[in-house]
Amino acid sequence: MYFGVDPHHPELNDLILTTAGELVEKYGKLYMYALVDGAFDDDVGLRLWKHSQQSDSSVVSLYDNTRLSGYEECSPFLLNLTQKNLPPLLAASEGKPMFSILQSPLTIDALQRHFAAFLQIRTTSDGLCMLVRFADTMCSQNMLNMFNDAQRSAFCSGFTAWHLINRKGTLTTIDGTCLDATAYTPPVIGEDNAIDITDRQYVGLIDSSEADFILCNFAETVPQIVVGRTASTLYTMIAGLLKEMDLRGIKKDTDRRNLIVDALMMPDRYQALALLDAAQEHGVDVALQRAS
Numbered sequence: 001m002y003f004g005v006d007p008h009h010p011e012l013n014d015l016i017l018t019t020a021g022e023l024v025e026k027y028g029k030l031y032m033y034a035l036v037d038g039a040f041d042d043d044v045g046l047r048l049w050k051h052s053q054q055s056d057s058s059v060v061s062l063y064d065n066t067r068l069s070g071y072e073e074c075s076p077f078l079l080n081l082t083q084k085n086l087p088p089l090l091a092a093s094e095g096k097p098m099f100s101i102l103q104s105p106l107t108i109d110a111l112q113r114h115f116a117a118f119l120q121i122r123t124t125s126d127g128l129c130m131l132v133r134f135a136d137t138m139c140s141q142n143m144l145n146m147f148n149d150a151q152r153s154a155f156c157s158g159f160t161a162w163h164l165i166n167r168k169g170t171l172t173t174i175d176g177t178c179l180d181a182t183a184y185t186p187p188v189i190g191e192d193n194a195i196d197i198t199d200r201q202y203v204g205l206i207d208s209s210e211a212d213f214i215l216c217n218f219a220e221t222v223p224q225i226v227v228g229r230t231a232s233t234l235y236t237m238i239a240g241l242l243k244e245m246d247l248r249g250i251k252k253d254t255d256r257r258n259l260i261v262d263a264l265m266m267p268d269r270y271q272a273l274a275l276l277d278a279a280q281e282h283g284v285d286v287a288l289q290r291a292s
Contacts, residue, residue: 002219003040004212004231005097005138008169013087015171016101016163023103023161027179030103030160033111034081034089037135039074040098048077060112062135067193068119076135078108078115093165097137104159105181114158117187120194123202129194137164142208144174146201153177154187154195167232211239214257225264237264244273248280255284262291 009015024030038045049072051059059079061072068075081089081101093099104111120129134143141164144152156162159176166172178184197205215235219226226234241260250256259279263272278287 002216002226002231003096003138004215004219004235005095005167006169006230006232008090008094008165012165012169012171013090016086017083019163019171019173020101020103027160030105031107031111032081033078033102033104033108034085035100035102035135035162036077036079036089036093037098037133038072038077039133040096040136041092042073044092044098045073045075045077048079049073049075051079052077057108060108062112062115062119064112066116066119067191068131074131076133078102078112080108097139097165097167098135099165100135100137100140101163102159103161103163104176104178106158106178106184107181110181110184110186111158113189114186116193117189118155118193118195120192121197121202121205122192122194123199124196125199129192132195137166138212139209140164140174141172142205145208146197146205147195148201151195151197157184157187167235211235211242214238214242214260217257218261222261225261234264241272241276244276248276250276250279250284252284255279258288259284262288266291 020032036044036048038048048059049061052061052064059077061075061077063069063071063075089099102111106114118132118134121132122129132143133139144155147155156174156176157178159178161176162174164172164174212235215231215238238260241263242256245256245259250259259276263275266272266275275287275291278290
């Protein structure tokens with residue numbers, strides 16, 4: 001399947017070890033964990049689930065002992081990360097936004113309990129709970145951007161650093177605030193393992209995933225747009241076009257998609273913007289007819 005991410009940078013393994021080592025030098029002893037979204041690979045997810053059932057606690061499901069117990073087939077997992085298991089994890093996650101690295105003074109079980117407070121979001125207007133897949137690295141920053149300051153602070157209080165393998169196959173580091181396990185204050189864990197958000201926050205989270213949804217949908221429905229083009233570049237182009245359509249008041253989903261299809265086939269950005277200007281002035285159907 002196509003997930004809209006570039007291949008890993010050839011030196012990603014060394015970059016991870018170097019970046020993690022620099023933090024250890026700065027802050028002292030930190031545990032290093034892999035955060036793996038098992039929903040992207042059935043074989044990897046099954047192996048991690050089996051390991052999580054053993055008594056050595058080197059692998060834990062984030063759903064264990066939570067409201068989501070029993071859904072381990074789509075669970076994120078935490079596991080101890082070493083120089084030995086890093087290369088196979090990178091190989092298994094090639095082309096899939098399923099792998100990131102956490103550094104924290106907390107034990108693996110304490111970090112699992114920390115994240116138990118953030119496994120779902122709940123809209124306060126209707127009490128509806130939904131999974132929040134922060135182990136999917138294409139969703140991670142969208143979720144953090146959705147949170148208000150207090151929510152983000154609470155989420156980041158469990159780790160020193162969160163290293164995301166980003167869309168370009170390199171690292172993006174999210175700074176945490178947990179530098180000393182003895183000073184750590186666990187978040188309040190509700191019975192639904194959910195954090196309350198407003199309707200506006202929910203809409204913002206959905207809107208932030210629009211470019212990703214369109215890009216991955218094109219791989220199935222308009223493959224000629226995707227073949228031979230770099231995923232991260234295409235994503236940037238789509239996200240930019242969506243912003244331009246917002247400025248022009250073009251809101252209908254089908255209109256936005258159809259305009260992006262034509263715009264991405266054009267030889268340069270200026271012609272693409274001219275198409276959007278025509279859609280704003282004369283209507284989307286007329287603009288598309290003229291473009292064809």
